[in-house]
Amino acid sequence: DTGVxxxxxxxxxxxxxxxxxxxxxxxxxxxxxxxxQTLGQGPEFLTYFQNEAQLEKSRLLSDRFSAERPKGSFxxxxxxxxxxxxxxxxxxxxxxxxxxxxxxxxxxxxxxxxV
Amino acid sequence: xxxxxxxxxxxxxxxxxxxxxxxxYDTSESDYYLFWYKQPPSRQMILVIxxxxxxxxxxxxxRFSVNFQKxxxxxxxxxxxxxxxxAAMYFCAYRGYRQGAQKLVFGQGTRLTINP
Numbered sequence: 279d280t281g282v283x284x285x286x287x288x289x290x291x292x293x294x295x296x297x298x299x300x301x302x303x304x305x306x307x308x309x310x311x312x313x314x315q316t317l318g319q320g321p322e323f324l325t326y327f328q329n330e331a332q333l334e335k336s337r338l339l340s341d342r343f344s345a346e347r348p349k350g351s352f353x354x355x356x357x358x359x360x361x362x363x364x365x366x367x368x369x370x371x372x373x374x375x376x377x378x379x380x381x382x383x384x385x386x387x388x389x390x391x392x393v
Numbered sequence: 394x395x396x397x398x399x400x401x402x403x404x405x406x407x408x409x410x411x412x413x414x415x416x417x418y419d420t421s422e423s424d425y426y427l428f429w430y431k432q433p434p435s436r437q438m439i440l441v442i443x444x445x446x447x448x449x450x451x452x453x454x455x456r457f458s459v460n461f462q463k464x465x466x467x468x469x470x471x472x473x474x475x476x477x478x479x480a481a482m483y484f485c486a487y488r489g490y491r492q493g494a495q496k497l498v499f500g501q502g503t504r505l506t507i508n509p
Contacts, residue, residue, distance in 0.1 A: 281437075308458075
């Protein structure tokens, strides 16, 4: 197991296009998180899954954003009708159900540039 | 809502010296976790050290230690014997203790430069 994998690493898209990112968590981790990080800022929480259930969504997650985690394995984050303000690093993290506050493992992120 | 503030956008230190990064937070909860994460350029975020609020003893991990002042809601990170590999963005983060509290709340980050 090589950790949390995110694809693609970089994505450049034209304004108005749809994009989809993928996150493959550590296999035994049932909890998965998406964060957004803009340049020079700390990550901001977007959404959280426990297995396949999406249990929490931030108000940052507008109706143009949708996240899924079918079968509780990998997750996808889709942004429809992208805007320049969506340009950011999108981070995925996972952790097991046991272990308290330990065990958040982050991926290397997908950097989105909207032109 | 909880907030985390890092008032030092950038810090620099000479190699082998000691540096302290500051973090303050605001919460109405009595039990929680605090973290310092390191994010090297173009690399994934990794945990440096964590502190449970109910523990009075400050956490230590090798060259990294914290000064946790619960009443002041302050959580600073001290890096001793700084090494070139310590250069990175450092983020302070908070997480509630209650069941269901899942998300990490991050500060704005401090960019640490190590001068050889």
